[in-house]
Amino acid sequence: MKLSASQLYDALVNDYGIIGETGNIKFTVKDLSILIKTKDSVGNLLQEWLKAWFTENSIDFVENNNSQSFPDFLLNPDDFTKGLLEVKSFDFDRGPGFDLANFDSYCNSLLTHAYRLDSDYLILSYQMIDGQIGIKNVWLKKIWELACPSSTYPLKVQEKKNVIYNIRPSVWYSTRSKFKPFNSKEEFLSALNNTRYQYPQTRFKNGHWLNKVLKNYEEYTGEMLVVE
DNA sequence: TAGATCATACAGCTACGTTG
DNA sequence: CAACGTAGCTGTATGATCTA
Numbered sequence: 001m002k003l004s005a006s007q008l009y010d011a012l013v014n015d016y017g018i019i020g021e022t023g024n025i026k027f028t029v030k031d032l033s034i035l036i037k038t039k040d041s042v043g044n045l046l047q048e049w050l051k052a053w054f055t056e057n058s059i060d061f062v063e064n065n066n067s068q069s070f071p072d073f074l075l076n077p078d079d080f081t082k083g084l085l086e087v088k089s090f091d092f093d094r095g096p097g098f099d100l101a102n103f104d105s106y107c108n109s110l111l112t113h114a115y116r117l118d119s120d121y122l123i124l125s126y127q128m129i130d131g132q133i134g135i136k137n138v139w140l141k142k143i144w145e146l147a148c149p150s151s152t153y154p155l156k157v158q159e160k161k162n163v164i165y166n167i168r169p170s171v172w173y174s175t176r177s178k179f180k181p182f183n184s185k186e187e188f189l190s191a192l193n194n195t196r197y198q199y200p201q202t203r204f205k206n207g208h209w210l211n212k213v214l215k216n217y218e219e220y221t222g223e224m225l226v227v228e
Numbered sequence: 229t230a231g232a233t234c235a236t237a238c239a240g241c242t243a244c245g246t247t248g
Numbered sequence: 249c250a251a252c253g254t255a256g257c258t259g260t261a262t263g264a265t266c267t268a
Contacts, residue, residue, distance in 0.1 A: 043239065090239090095253075097240060105236070150254085159256080166237090171253065179254090 002060045003075060005085055005120035009140040011057065022134045023049070035131040042133060043089040043098075046124055047072065050087060061085075071119055081220055084119035092125040092136040099166035100143055103157055106167060107196065107209070114217035117185055121146060137173070144188035146172055148179040153198055154191040164199055186227045189213065193227070 003011065012018050025036035025045060054061050054073075062074040075083030090096045100106075100121075109116055121143065125136040148170035150156035156179060158166040170181050182188045193210045196202040202209075210227060218224045 039240070099238075102236060152255090156254090168255095174253080 001058055005075060005083065005122065005140055008059065008075065008085075009122065009138070011059075012053070013138050016053075018135050019138055020135065022132050024131050024133060037128070037131045039091055039128055042091075042126060042128065046089045046126070047087045050122075071116075081113075081115040082118075084116060086119055086121045087124075088121055089124040089126060092127045095171055096123075096125075096169045098169065099158060100146055100169055101167050103164045103167055107192065107202075110213045111209070111216060114213050115220045117143065117189075117217065118221075119143065139173070141172070142185070143167075144182040144185045146170065146181055147188055147191070148172075148181045149191060150179055154194040155188075157195065164195075164201075186225055189225065189227050 025042070027034050027036055051061075051063060051073075060075065060077055062077050063072070071084040071086045073085040073087065074080055075085055088096075088098045090098055106116075119142075121139075121141045123139045123141060123146075125138075127134045127136050146169040147167055148156050152159065153164075156168050156170065157164045158168050170179050172181050182191065189210065193206070196206045196209060214225055214227065
C-alpha cells in the first residue's frame with residue numbers, strides 16, 4: 001500500500017510503537033558469536049531493518065539502487081518527484097552529527113530537481129548501552145526544519161580548511177541551542193543563496209542560481225515561491 | 229583498460245567555550 | 249562546575265574519472 005511520509009511515521013511510531021524498544025547486533029563466525037558494542041554500523045543496520053519493516057507491513061517503496069545517491073527511499077513508485085525519503089540516525093548522547101546534504105551537489109541538484117526541497121527526513125536517535133540499542137526518539141522533518149544559521153555563514157555548513165563540504169543540522173530538539181532551524185523553505189533558500197554569495201568559490205557565478213531554482217520549483221509544483 | 233585518484237556519501241570523535 | 253553546543257576534525261565505502 002502507498003503511504004505518505006507522515007502516514008509512515010504514524011504507523012512506525014504510534015501504531016508499532018518503536019520508541020523505547022531495544023535491539024542488538026550479533027556477529028557470528030563458526031561457533032563464536034559476539035555482541036557488537038561499537039556504533040559504526042548502527043545507522044546502516046537501522047536503515048536495513050526499516051527496509052524489512054516496510055516490506056513486512058506491505059508499504060510500497062523503491063530503494064535507490066545506488067546507495068550513495070539521494071534519496072534513500074521513494075515512497076511513491078509512480079511519481080519520483082513525490083515521496084522522497086531520507087533516513088538518518090544518530091547517537092542521542094552525542095547529538096546529531098550527520099550531514100543533511102553535500103553543499104555543492106545539493107545546490108546543483110536544486111537547479112534541475114527542485115522538488116527535492118520537499119523531501120522528508122526520517123530521523124532515529126538511539127542510545128547504545130553495553131551492546132543494547134534503545135530507540136530514544138523518531139522525527140519526521142523537512143530540510144528547513146533541520147538546517148539553521150551559524151556564526152560563519154547564513155547556513156550552518158561543515159567547513160574544512162575554508163572549503164564547504166556539507167550542510168549540517170541544528171540541534172532542533174534542544175531548548176538550549178543558539179541557532180534555531182528556519183521557519184520556512186523560503187528562509188532556507190534565502191540562507192542557501194546568501195551563503196553562496198558569501199562563499200568565495202560560488203560568489204561570482206551565483207547571479208541566476210536562486211531564480212533558476214525558483215523557476216524549476218514552479219515547473220514541478222506549480223507554486224511560485226517568494227524569497228526575500 | 230587496469231589501477232590510481234578524486235568525488236560523494238556516510239558516520240563518529242573531541243577540544244573548548246558557554247551556560248544553567 | 250558539569251553538561252551542552254559549536255566547530256573542526258578523522259575515518260570508511262564506493263562510484264566516477266583520469267591516466268599511464
